[in-house]
Amino acid sequence: MNHDDILRDTDRCVKCGLCLPHCPTYRVTRDEGDSPRGRITLMQGLMSGALRDDAAVRRHLEGCVGCRACEAVCPSGVPFGSLMDATRASLIPPPRGAGLVGGYLLRHGGARRAASEGLRVAGRLGLGRLAARLGADDRPGAARAASFLPDVAPPPRASLVGRSAAADAAVDDVRGTVFLFAGCTAETFDGPSLEAAARLLGRLGYRVVLPEGQVCCGALDHHAGRAGDAAELAGRNRAVFAGREGPVLSLNSGCRVHLRAGGGDGFGERVTGLCRLLADVDLAPLQLIETPLKVVFHTPCTLRYGLREHGWMEALLRRLPGVELTPLPDNAFCCGGSGSHMLTHPQMADRLLAPKLDALAALAPAVLVTANVGCGLHLAAGIRRRKLAISVMSLAQLIDSRCGLPPGS
Ligand code: SF4
Ligand code: SF4
Missing domain, CATH: 3.40.50 (Rossmann fold)
Structure with a gap:
């Protein structure tokens, strides 16, 4: 989306304000700049050149949680989610040290596994609880990240990772093969969930495969305005699942939204969640x-x-x-x-x-x-x-x- 596209779509907003009561950030601050209508007005100012991209404007735009509740109730069909993504992309966020480290971890499984192990050790040492006790977890930074440590979980069993459909051909599958999408969270947070999904799908007659080489779905990069980085990650994931027939099960709705979008090669339509996959399955x-x-x-x-x-x-x-x-x-x-x-x-x-x-x-x-x-x-x-x-x-x-x-x- 270029500036003209953004301006055209923001012009669909008739400033009726029907979205305001549905916006969580406006509900908290009661500041028009933290509402969908206010943010659209800021986008219009930025794209037309009437406003400078300064700290105050950014604070309101970056404060949006991207929930898209406003989009769901808008009578004019303003595509708020894609407008916000495009605006953030056009603001070109400055690279930050933590962002670079995070980007590296999203792309490299080995480094991610090492970082996850470090987090597990930190969790066992009680650093998360310490950060919370010191009241240091309400500011951006390491202490805030540490407050999530007690939920750092073991990675999925090695026996699940990298299994190929061919290696499993002897299994008498009733329903076909399901490919698990693990993304970047498997080693750190999602191991028990992936194992639970594999266990219950196996009991229901599915063959379950967790292919190696997966990277982050790209949602974090996309919503931070780094569309190119997000597209690169999407391409790598598509290559991992290419040539394998069957649904791609993503347990997390945030990843699923991103995996479903775009592509045009049929990959998005293969992506499903547990609630849809099991909708017609006898439990x-x-x-x-x-x-x-x-x-x-x-x-x-x-x-x-x-x-x-x-x-x-x-x-x-x-x-x-x-x-x-x-x-x-x-x-x-x-x-x-x-x-x-x-x-x-x-x-x-x-x-x-x-x-x-x-x-x-x-x-x-x-x-x-x-x-x-x-x-x-x-x-x-x-x-x-x-x-x-x-x-x-x-x-x-x-x-x-x-x-x-x-x-x-
Ligand atoms: S509901 Fe839609 S048209 Fe009305 S103010 Fe919100 S974004 Fe604009
Ligand atoms: S997407 Fe942003 S502006 Fe829209 S309702 Fe959510 S927080 Fe508010």
Whole structure:
């Protein structure tokens, strides 16, 4: 999108203000500059040259959590998400040390594994709890990142990684092969979820493969305005999955939105989530237990506004016997996680999280289930700070935990 394209699309905004009550950042600050309408006006000023790209303008634009709640309610069809991405790309963010390190980690599996191991050691040493105790976790930086450490999980089993469909040809598959997308979070946060998904899909008759060579989906680069870097990552992932027939299962809604978009080579259509994959699948082979369990479900903005799959998630959860299901109140509002936003804008992230934690304290479920790893980390960090006895699980982990079959079967 060039400046003229951005101006043309922003001109669709009639400034009616219907989006304002749906915007989480405006709800907190009550500042027009933190509203969709205000941000669109700033984009128009920047693109027409009437405004300078200064710190105040950037603060309002970078403060957007990118939830796209405004887009969903806009009667004029303003494509706010792509406008914000294009505006950020045109602002050309200055390279920062941490950004360069992060970019390297998103692209190199070996370095990522080493960094993950370092984080696990730091977590075991209690550095996250120390940062929180010192009150150093409400500012951008290492202490904030450390506050997420207790959720650093072991990577998926080596036996799962790199398995090829050919090597598994002897398995008597009933339903075909599912390729797991692990992206950049597998070694650090997603190992248990990927294993849970592989376990339950195997029990349902799928052959499950986690191909090696995957990199970040590119969402973090894309939303930070680094479209070229995001496209390079997308190309590398497409090459990993090319020539393999079957759905690509991404457990995280944030990655899924990005993987689905663009390409034109059919890859996006292969990308699916657990709630869609299992929609018509009989769960009887899992022998699900009926023990009562109080579960609250969180629908990430990427699931609700990006994919519009929140209904699918709820439908799958309602098929679990014994589960007493309640939506997290105000699910339509962002929890503040929003990719790297919880690291770069910790105070806003925590203000958006606070009402969610109040609601969880009142509802007191045993489990909070969410469809995105970033939201899960943010929610879990808040739950720890409040000392609430609530486990945060992915959809795969929850279903796997309800499976009545003995381990290994
Ligand atoms: S609802 Fe749409 S047209 Fe109305 S102010 Fe918001 S972005 Fe503009
Ligand atoms: S994307 Fe979300 S935070 Fe950004 S302006 Fe729209 S509603 Fe507000």
